[in-house]
Amino acid sequence: MSLASLKARIDRLPQPSYRLQVGVAIAVVATQALIAMTGAIVRVTGSGLGCPTWPECFPGSMVPVEHPEYATLNQWIEYGNRLFTGLVGLIAGAALVLAYLHRPRDRRYLRLALAMPVGVVIQAIIGGLTVRMELLWWTVAVHLLASTVMVWLATLLVHAIPRDGRPAPAGTPLLYLPTGLLVGILLTGTMVTGAGPHGGDPDTPRLDLPVETLAHLHAAMLYTFLGSLVLIGLWLRGTTNPPWRRYRVLLAVALAQGAIGLVQFWTGVPELLVSLHVLGAMCVIIATASLWCGVRRTARETQPSVAEQPQSA
Incomplete structure (x- = not known):
């Protein structure tokens, strides 16, 4: 079968429903967030080298095998994370197929789906x-x-799905400040992790900087982020149809994430809270991206059309 013939057969396939496309896109977001959490579980349990090679688990074996230097549980925790990556890939591939089958094709939607x-x-x-x-x-x-980055793009994918034959609105971005601060939070968070006790393996060299100082810097970034959300809230009051629900979700998730971080710091960084903190970070990213899309949508919807714009004399 020629490539042109295959393409013609694919083009004759029925268009997937909007509900199916959204459902798969949401599954992409969920799996991308969960793979980050399972990675944290690998790290806090010291299972990062449970499979000491890649793509094989051990030289000559794709699956865990009995080994005197590697505990069986640690091997399966690391191997389970690798298997879950396969599921993430399958769902990402399904999202791309659905975006390709959508008619008429939307370039932004297709590009985001391809990125998965x-x-x-x-x-x-x-x-x-x-x-x-x-x-x-x-x-x-x-x-x-x-x-x-993948969680952010996956959230944009959900909101990029065209509906009723119309492309998803994409106006001017208005949330650069909190988004930039979120990047700072994530960067300092990885530095705290790099200097902290959970490196994935007891013998892994750590970042040679004081954990407490890095933790305070990380917290300061969060406080500044919350302050920027207050400013965004004041700005939204002057807009038409502001996305208050998305704003409240982001504020609640960010406050909850901050509370987890404080308790984690005060209690000596327990493994469970570390994993929940990583999942919380993914939730903050999703909520921020969702608000970003909501504000972009509102900005586009409130812009006058060409026909409505005043004509110059």
């Missing part, structure tokens, strides 16, 4: 390099930061 499976492949490569470099703190940081 491509991002999974890139993440897998980064994960492999992280293992091969024996979990150096900055490789773990890059691995986590790549997940944050």
Whole structure:
């Protein structure tokens, strides 16, 4: 079968429903967020080198095997994270197929959908390099930061799905300040992780900076982020149809994340709270991206059309 013939057959397939496209896109967001959390579980349980090679678990074996230097539980925790990556990739691929079958094709929607499976492949490569470099703190940081980018793009994907034959609105971005501060929170958070006790393996070298100082810097970024949300709230009061629900969700999630971080710091960084803190970070990203899309939508909807704009004399 020629490529042109295959393309013609695909083009004759029925268009997927809006509900199906949204459902799969939401599944992409959920799996991208959960893979970050499972990665944190690998780290806090000291299972990062449970499978000491990549893509194999052990030389000559794709699955865990009995080994005197590696506990069986640690092997399966790391291997389970790798298996979950396969599920993330399948759902990302499904989102791309649905975006391709959508008619008429929307370039932004298709590009975001394409970024999902491509991002999974890139993440897998980064994960492999992280293992091969024996979990150096900055490789773990890059691995986590790549997940944050994927979660952001996946959230944009949900809001980019056209409906009723109309493209999704995309106006001028108005949330640069809190988004930039969120980037700062994530960067300082990975530094706290790099200097902290949970490196994925007891013998992994840590970032040689005082954890307490980094934690205070990380907290200061969060406080500034919350302050920026207050300013955004004041600004939204002067807009038409402001997305208050998304704003309240973001504010609640950010406050909850801050509370988890404080308790985590006061209680000696327990493993459970570390994993929940990573999941909370993903939720803050999702809520911020959702508000971003809501404000973009409102900005576009309130812009006068060409026909409505006053004509010059």
